[in-house]
Amino acid sequence: MSRIAFRNFTGGETTPTLCARYDLKKFGTFLQTCRNFLPNLHGDVERRPGTKFIADLGANSILIPFQFNTAAANNYVLVFQPGTIKIAQADGMLAATLSNPYSMSHVYGISFAQVGDVLYLAHPSYALRKITRSGSSPYTWAIATVSINQSLNPPAAPTATWHRGSGDGNTDNENATLNYVVTSLDSSGVESVASKIGKCKGRYPTDWIVGDYVTVSWTAVDGASEYNVYRESAGYYGFIGTTTSTSFEDQNFEPDTAQTPKKNWNPFANGNNPTCVAFHQQRMWLGGGSKNPATIYASRSGDYESFRKSMPLQDDDALEYVIASGSVDDVKWLVSFDSLLIGTAGAEYKCAASEGTAITPSKCNITVQSYWGSRALQPLVIGQSIMHCQRSGSHVRDLYYTLESDGYAGNDLSVLAPQLVETYGIKQWCYQQSPVSTVWAVRSDGTLLALTYMREQNIFGWSRHVTDGQYISVAVINGDDEDVVMAVVKRTVNGAAKYYLERVVPRFKDATAIEDAWYVDCGKVVTPAANADGKQVVCSGLEHLAGKTVQVLADGSPEEHVVSSSGTFELDFPASKALVGLGYESVMAPLPLEVDMQKGGSTVGKRRAYGKCIARMYRSVGGSYAASRPNDLWNSDAWKELEWYELPFLPEEWGKACQPYSGDLEISLPSGQDPDTTIWIMQDKPLPLRIVSLMAEVHFGEA
Numbered sequence: 001m002s003r004i005a006f007r008n009f010t011g012g013e014t015t016p017t018l019c020a021r022y023d024l025k026k027f028g029t030f031l032q033t034c035r036n037f038l039p040n041l042h043g044d045v046e047r048r049p050g051t052k053f054i055a056d057l058g059a060n061s062i063l064i065p066f067q068f069n070t071a072a073a074n075n076y077v078l079v080f081q082p083g084t085i086k087i088a089q090a091d092g093m094l095a096a097t098l099s100n101p102y103s104m105s106h107v108y109g110i111s112f113a114q115v116g117d118v119l120y121l122a123h124p125s126y127a128l129r130k131i132t133r134s135g136s137s138p139y140t141w142a143i144a145t146v147s148i149n150q151s152l153n154p155p156a157a158p159t160a161t162w163h164r165g166s167g168d169g170n171t172d173n174e175n176a177t178l179n180y181v182v183t184s185l186d187s188s189g190v191e192s193v194a195s196k197i198g199k200c201k202g203r204y205p206t207d208w209i210v211g212d213y214v215t216v217s218w219t220a221v222d223g224a225s226e227y228n229v230y231r232e233s234a235g236y237y238g239f240i241g242t243t244t245s246t247s248f249e250d251q252n253f254e255p256d257t258a259q260t261p262k263k264n265w266n267p268f269a270n271g272n273n274p275t276c277v278a279f280h281q282q283r284m285w286l287g288g289g290s291k292n293p294a295t296i297y298a299s300r301s302g303d304y305e306s307f308r309k310s311m312p313l314q315d316d317d318a319l320e321y322v323i324a325s326g327s328v329d330d331v332k333w334l335v336s337f338d339s340l341l342i343g344t345a346g347a348e349y350k351c352a353a354s355e356g357t358a359i360t361p362s363k364c365n366i367t368v369q370s371y372w373g374s375r376a377l378q379p380l381v382i383g384q385s386i387m388h389c390q391r392s393g394s395h396v397r398d399l400y401y402t403l404e405s406d407g408y409a410g411n412d413l414s415v416l417a418p419q420l421v422e423t424y425g426i427k428q429w430c431y432q433q434s435p436v437s438t439v440w441a442v443r444s445d446g447t448l449l450a451l452t453y454m455r456e457q458n459i460f461g462w463s464r465h466v467t468d469g470q471y472i473s474v475a476v477i478n479g480d481d482e483d484v485v486m487a488v489v490k491r492t493v494n495g496a497a498k499y500y501l502e503r504v505v506p507r508f509k510d511a512t513a514i515e516d517a518w519y520v521d522c523g524k525v526v527t528p529a530a531n532a533d534g535k536q537v538v539c540s541g542l543e544h545l546a547g548k549t550v551q552v553l554a555d556g557s558p559e560e561h562v563v564s565s566s567g568t569f570e571l572d573f574p575a576s577k578a579l580v581g582l583g584y585e586s587v588m589a590p591l592p593l594e595v596d597m598q599k600g601g602s603t604v605g606k607r608r609a610y611g612k613c614i615a616r617m618y619r620s621v622g623g624s625y626a627a628s629r630p631n632d633l634w635n636s637d638a639w640k641e642l643e644w645y646e647l648p649f650l651p652e653e654w655g656k657a658c659q660p661y662s663g664d665l666e667i668s669l670p671s672g673q674d675p676d677t678t679i680w681i682m683q684d685k686p687l688p689l690r691i692v693s694l695m696a697e698v699h700f701g702e703a
Contacts, residue, residue: 002597002700006590007693008043009034012452012461014416014591016633019676020604022594029461030416032678033636036586039452039461040436044618046690047586047683048450048465050520051487051502053544055093057081061488061499062107062428063475066119066131075477077486078119078131079501080107085131087141090477090484090503096141102126108427109376111276111333113284115304120146122277124290128268148266149306151192152184155218155227155246158198165211176204179232180216180250183261184224190303191228192221194237194261205233208252217247231255236311262308267297267320275376278334279304281358285340287331294328296321296342296351298359315360323349323366332376335386341399341408342366343374343388348399350408369408372397380431380439385455387413387431387439394422396441398455413451417462420449430476432483435507440485446470448487464636467521468548468582472499482506491522491582494547494565508688514621514657515556519686520581528554528571528578536574543567551583551686556657558622558685579686586689587639589628589680593698603700608677610669611697615647619660621687623647626680627671639680645670660688673701 011029021027029043037045059081068074072090079086085098102110102123111122117133128146133139160180164171178201181194195218203212216229229248230237238255241248268274268289274297275288284304287296300306301316309317323331329346339352340359348370353363373391380387386399395418399410414421426449429441439451448465465471469491476483485504490497505518522545528536539552545563552559554575560583561569571578594603610627624644632638647665651658671677679696683689 002593002595002698003695004593004698005693005695009045009588009590009691010039010041010043010452010459010461012039012417012463013420014462015419018416019591019633020594026416027591027594030591031461032589032591032633033639033680034461034463034588035636035639036463036465036584037588038436038438038450038463041452041454041457041459044690044692045588046507046618047519047688048463049505049507050518050523050581050584050686051467051489052505052518053522053524053581054088054091054486054501054503056544057086057488057499057501059499060104060472060490061086061501062104062473063486063488064107064110064112064119064121065430065475065477066133067114067477068117068133070478072478072480072484075479075484077475077477079488080104085143088486088501090479090486093501095138098131098141098143101129101143111376111378113277113279115279115284120277120284122274122286124273124275124288127273128277128286146305148268149193149264149308151190151306152186152221152223154184154192154195155182155221157196158182158216158218160198160200161215161217162200162202163211163213163215165209165213173204173207174202176202176207178202178205178214179237180214181230181237181261182216182218182248183228183230184221185226185228186223187225190306191262193264193308194230205252212252214250215247216250220246228261230261233257237261257312258314260310260312260314262300262306262310262317265307265309265318267292267295267307275331276333278336278340280334280336280340283359285334287334287342292322293330294323294325294344296323296331296334301358313361315358315362317361319359319361319364321351321364321366325368329373330376332374333379333388335379335381337381337386338401341369341386343379345391346373347371348374348388348408367407369399370410372410377426377429380429382431382433382437382439382453383455385410387453389426393425394418396421396426396451398453400455411460413453413460414462420462420464428473430474430485432476432485434482440474440476442471442474446472446490448474467584489522493545498544500544508619508690510619513556514660514687515553515577516579517553517556517621517686517688518579519584519683519688520551520553520579521584523579523581526578526580528575531570536576537571538568539571539578539580540566540568542569542580545580545582548582550580553579553686558687581686583684583686585639585682585684587680587682588691589639589678590694592633592676592678593696597700600700605675607673607675607701609673609699609701610671610677610679611699613667613669613679613697614695615665615667615681616663616692616695617665618662618690618692620662620689620691621658621660622649622685623681623683623687623689625667625669626682627669628674628676628678628680629672630674630676633676633678639682642680643670644682658687669696
């Protein structure tokens with residue numbers, strides 16, 4: 001007999017083909033099944049919280065977050081629907097709607113980046129667009145195509161007039177042509193292109209004498225707050241001064257050819273729509289494009305929608321860089337880190353200037369970091385790491401700086417659980433920083449995956465999350481106390497497909513009362529009304545769950561009912577508060593124990609039976625346990641056929657709800673002599689369950 005303990009579950013659900021790899025350091029942390037449970041950073045595993053019903057969206061919908069700052073009031077989700085974009089917050093829908101120019105099949109492929117009240121959207125099949133919030137609450141929302149190089153109009157060609165000084169009156173050397181151009185600037189300092197040339201005859205600037213000058217005048221431009229004046233020198237127009245009036249006196253100022261008028265350059269003309277967008281070092285960066293897929297572009301510094309260039313090029317000018325590699329690989333994503341990181345179909349690159357200086361047209365070095373290749377899925381920034389999806393879509397990788405290589409390296413985060421990703425692929429994902437570092441990913445079959453991730457502690461563990469329906473989209477926005485996960489879920493209600501906007505509720509905290517435990521999906525809190533007998537048992541307002549079998553937590557006690565077509569039902573007992581929603585099963589099981597014994601060698605293939613077991617719980621109520629049968633290891637749905645026994649929970653007082661319990665529960669596991677026997681734990685009631693560790697006495701027999 002061996003007395004063993006499963007005390008760390010951070011490895012999450014793993015592939016069953018690792019069941020004999022007990023030589024791995026993480027082997028003891030692996031789970032055979034982790035369904036609707038979340039591994040925590042401390043090693044325990046707890047039931048995932050349920051979701052709150054927010055709105056019936058009425059049509060297929062995909063979410064993109066809009067986050068102005070960390071205040072919850074300034075966080076939204078944009079709900080993309082066929083032809084329409086709706087706007088919601090964590091607690092409900094707003095009245096504003098926008099026109100949606102995107103096909104729904106393309107929305108998952110939109111790359112987005114936000115600066116202030118403007119969210120930029122890039123997709124190779126569409127011109128670059130932006131969604132803006134302006135004014136004050138209730139805000140004005142708008143969507144528009146980005147007008148590259150938009151600014152005030154330049155003045156008309158200026159008039160230049162030569163004024164002779166008080167010399168001897170000789171005009172023989174006044175045959176040089178003096179050329180001037182003028183630009184207009186708005187209140188934000190955005191400069192127009194140059195006007196047409198204004199010219200006059202006069203002395204060559206090196207021949208001017210005392211009293212010589214040129215008056216340059218022009219017609220005012222609406223909206224201009226000031227004007228810049230330039231004079232030609234050696235083929236360039238150099239800056240000679242600024243004025244707020246419509247005239248300027250050139251007293252033979254030296255033209256500064258390091259500051260010249262900007263010329264229009266639009267790399268996205270003729271349908272070369274960018275694939276991805278990011279902001280880095282005060283520039284907007286755009287990558288890819290239908291015509292130049294291996295090229296990245298950067299706007300002028302501090303002027304995100306301007307791609308104008310000077311002649312000669314200046315440090316703050318727009319830039320273009322073609323990534324040279326063995327093949328023409330599409331740019332899939334851009335991320336701002338200490339350097340600009342670039343993901344292409346064939347490799348990952350770092351774009352930086354030497355010695356940590358700013359990137360400029362003359363200082364732009366792009367070096368390869370890895371050759372894994374990337375998919376066009378918006379990457380996630382997590383602490384000091386970048387998480388991206390590999391080119392085939394079947395592997396999830398992180399990317400982080402390492403001092404040893406003075407570059408970026410990473411790990412395959414799905415290598416221990418490939419069955420969760422490789423057959424399906426990830427359609428959309430998001431990162432929830434608080435309360436637990438978790439990546440939420442929508443799989444192509446409607447399953448929601450979660451990855452508990454903390455690189456500095458070498459923690460990455462996967463779990464599967466299923467509901468009565470299919471997850472369509474997921475996004476994270478900032479909340480008051482923790483990040484809020486918003487989801488679109490497709491459910492079937494009374495035979496009809498419904499698309500509901502729901503939010504994941506906060507986790508069950510130490511101070512949360514049992515009557516506030518939220519472990520139902522698409523849930524709603526109802527205050528029961530009195531029936532004909534005066535008992536507070538009538539629950540109504542549940543039309544979104546009409547015809548569904550629901551679980552109820554009534555003043556902390558679980559019940560189960562069927563909602564009528566009018567959205568009502570009656571409780572079994574009176575209650576002041578009822579939390580109503582769709583139930584779900586949370587199931588977990590560690591891998592079968594395998595070790596090298598002092599006598600008898602490896603336990604692989606040996607029959608084993610479990611004796612006394614102890615489950616150490618934390619603030620839990622209810623649950624069931626079972627033992628696996630032969631070959632259950634290879635079936636992730638084996639729990640459906642197991643014989644389950646209730647965990648021994650009793651209320652302190654009869655007639656009242658059980659209170660959360662922390663401590664050890666002793667159980668006897670009815671298991672046979674099978675080579676892959678292990679313990680299973682399930683919670684299928686709307687109550688909390690958190691497992692700190694499992695201890696078991698295991699009796700090994702012969703193979």
